[in-house]
Amino acid sequence: MRKTAAKLLTIAALATSLATVASGTALADPASLPAAKDIVGVGSDTTQAVLNQFSADYNATIPSSNTTTPRLYSWDATGTSPITTKTGATSIARPNGSGAGITALKNNTSATVDFARSSRGPASTDPNTFDFVAYATDAVSWAAQNGGNAPANLTTQNLKDIYTCNVTTWDQIDPSLPSTTIKPFLPQSGSGTRSFFLSTIGVSAFGLCVTEGVQENEGSDAQLNDPDALVPYSVAHYVGQVYYGKGSGADVQGPLTIRNVNGVAPVDTTNKVITNAFAGTSYARSVYNVVRHSDWIATDTHGTALRAIFGTSGWVCTNATASADLKSFGFLPLPAGACGSVTHS
Incomplete structure (x- = not known):
């Protein structure tokens, strides 16, 4: 699966309320070759x-x-x-x-x-x-283009229907939504987020309508800048990108916003953490x-x-x-x- 390398401008990081927390963009590979004992x-x-x-x-x-x-x-x-x-x-x-x-x-x-x-x-x-x-503790929810056609909330059954291609247009979920074709994406093969998400929504084999291969937790991928796209997303990674400036380069949320599952919001936007309610659902995971x-x-x-x-x-x-x-x-x-x-x- 080819991955478009286009990058979007990052959203300015919001001010952190944790004075003791380190700020700045994420670090990268070791600056020098580690020793054999390391x-x-x-x-x-x-x-x-x-x-x-x-x-x-x-x-x-x-x-x-x-x-x-x-x-x-x-x-x-x-x-x-x-x-x-x-x-x-x-x-x-x-x-x-x-x-x-x-x-x-x-x-x-x-x-x-x-x-x-x-x-x-x-x-x-x-x-x-x-x-x-x-x-x-982390959690996995789903993300979609800000201002796009996806609703604010999907149920586990909705997600299962979408990723098995039993539901292919938004109005099948809610008649008030557009009749446009849903475009579900999955991260690259081998992604822990991908396997956890599919297991949690009860999908052992996803349908042919699903596009696989996007790099996980990178909203900068141009394929996702689509009003009908949705993709699983680490809630912790999203919080770090949006609220603490931890994204850089392609590792940013881009035009995506993270959405609710079963009516439960994944992010406490006041305290800038995973919500206690979402951490208590099956979408929460240890890392x-x-x-x-x-x-x-x-x-x-x-x-x-x-x-x-x-x-x-x-x-x-x-x-x-x-x-x-x-x-x-x-x-x-x-x-x-x-x-x-x-x-x-």
Whole structure:
């Protein structure tokens, strides 16, 4: 599926009400090649920006004179490919999405990939030797062009009917809506957002009316600047883009606004967070960093570093800066004990 590279002007970021939260655009790939001992991840588009921020803030806690403690790095889902992730690593095709990141973790050793960013939980196709380490709450809703033909709300049944092509025009949902043809889109294959969304709306096989292949959470794609288009969208990613200026380049909401499901609004526009009501629905999800179980339980420097970063007592789960990072990228921090909890694949 060809992806149009046209970029739209970004909407000016709204002022943040969290004085302690970092501001500015998202960071990108490591500025220099990580060392062989460093903890390096690939995978999900949804969580790449917050992991990049984690990398900068965690590494800042390690004195430059310390050459033994592993540092944290994360490679974006898109960009030039192939990539060499760290010193001595095997060159690999850049993994784009949760599934691709997990595959890279499976097909390589810690000499190349230490963890996979994942916006979905374990699947039956994942190796049973992997641990999914939770650290935040996100949710998935749907987005459409501001001022377009899509309504403010769709039900789960509406979404299922649209993505199975049983409903193809807006007036079939509501006679007051235009009779124009609905244009449903899905993110690229391997996207955790795509698989979670389809599972949540009860679709195992989407219909021929669906166009797949748009990069997830990028409203800048010109195909989506259409009054009849709709696409699943990470609520946290949207909050980060719209309210905290975390989007840049193609990674912006563009002309899209996020919409309600079953009458529940996904965004608390006053507090600039995912609404408690939406976080209580089936559209809410945990996000994870996936590691090899053997690495996670190891008592060597590598295993100790993984737990020191991602574990229940680790930096991500206990540090105030990490908590502020999550909020500034739209995610809801998990409570003590839940953050760093492990689900086996």
